[in-house]
Amino acid sequence: xxxxxxxxxxxxxxxxxxxxxxxxxxxxxxxxxxxxxxxxxxxxxxxxxxxxxxxxxxxxxxxxxxxxxxxxxxxxxxxxxxxxxxxxxxxxxxxxxxxxxxxxxxxxxxxxxxxxxxxxxxxxxxxxxxxxxxxxxxxxxxxxxxxxxxxxxxxxxxxxxxxxxxxxxxxxxxxxxxxxxxxxxxxxxxxxxx
Numbered sequence: 001x002x003x004x005x006x007x008x009x010x011x012x013x014x015x016x017x018x019x020x021x022x023x024x025x026x027x028x029x030x031x032x033x034x035x036x037x038x039x040x041x042x043x044x045x046x047x048x049x050x051x052x053x054x055x056x057x058x059x060x061x062x063x064x065x066x067x068x069x070x071x072x073x074x075x076x077x078x079x080x081x082x083x084x085x086x087x088x089x090x091x092x093x094x095x096x097x098x099x100x101x102x103x104x105x106x107x108x109x110x111x112x113x114x115x116x117x118x119x120x121x122x123x124x125x126x127x128x129x130x131x132x133x134x135x136x137x138x139x140x141x142x143x144x145x146x147x148x149x150x151x152x153x154x155x156x157x158x159x160x161x162x163x164x165x166x167x168x169x170x171x172x173x174x175x176x177x178x179x180x181x182x183x184x185x186x187x188x189x190x191x192x193x194x
Contacts, residue, residue: 015074018051028141028187036137042105047095048112052079069095096125103131109138114162127175130194139189
């Protein structure tokens with residue numbers, strides 16, 4: 001079982017060097033965001049936003065607002081410092097217990113899903129934060145096998161491993177209409193619509 005305290009400590013330790021270590025594939029990120037319906041005028045919730053890796057991508061698309069949340073104080077602090085724009089709000093906290101006071105058009109969980117201890121509870125909570133017609137996407141910018149191999153070493157105590165996209169879709173379908181299931185050598189993505 002993943003312990004929240006260990007997740008916080010793990011990512012606080014990594015936060016200072018996170019951006020320098022980041023591997024990005026802009027083509028895959030754009031595909032993920034296109035699939036998720038992230039476009040001009042939308043209100044976005046970026047779950048486990050880290051240092052704000054996707055925030056420039058959202059802003060380039062002309063979104064109305066981005067709310068980023070991360071449980072790691074150091075990750076959230078770096079993101080807050082990097083993105084002082086009025087349309088960006090960065091929160092430090094647990095997405096499952098935070099009262100946002102609003103719902104969102106698009107909720108994105110990017111490169112973070114295996115670090116949540118209870119996938120069913122997470123999806124149930126996030127689906128309640130969607131506006132009618134809104135989308136929830138869980139995505140990774142690499143294959144399931146590569147994610148699991150990446151987490152096998154020092155991150156094994158803070159990762160559940162990445163379930164198959166089909167198994168994740170079975171959780172989604174209890175709360176949302178599944179609109180996309182993709183798991184291949186380049187990426188992993190499941191999308192549900194409210």
